[in-house]
Amino acid sequence: MADTSQAAQAATKWRKKRGSLIMALHEIQDVKGYVDWQDAVDLAKGMNIPLARIYEVLTFYNFFKLKAPGKAVISVCTGTACYLKGNDKVLEKFKSELGINEGESTKDGLFHLQCVRCVGCCGLAPVCVVNGKTYGRMTPENVPEILNEWREAFKED
Ligand code: FES
Secondary structure, three states: OOOHHHHHHHHHHHOOOOOOHHHHHHHHHHHHOOOOHHHHHHHHHHHOOOHHHHHHHHHHOOOOOOOOOOOEEEEEEOOHHHHHOOHHHHHHHHHHHHOOOOOOEOOOOOEEEEEEOOOOOHHHOOOEEEOOEEEOOOOOOHHHHHHHHHHHHHHOO
């Protein structure tokens, strides 16, 4: 499901700053793992930029992913606060539980694992975000629980 609030938040933050479209797009992708059509529509509305311009930027830079690389995109924050509080160990646990490296997806297409810069909630460090849902004060022990939570959620689909 598209997390439109992320695009709306980014639009509010970057609206008045010149040349900020790419920053807004980066911010959405950092949290969600991709920028889809609905994000582009929300951003166009929120930043008052033509939709065609946003699509031009999205398709020009192949850095941007236009659709979810997995049903659940797991973003492990590797910003300073999270790193200092041990998110490297959390990342290792995700890798070993899923049998993939960062930047990869599981064969069943359920999970994609990525590292992102500060997601803006350092007070909750170390932080991970899964499909826009934030998990604070993470420990490696929380990882299996979070994976199960999402596996269960997909069973209901
Ligand atoms: S460094 Fe991780 S939320 Fe800021």
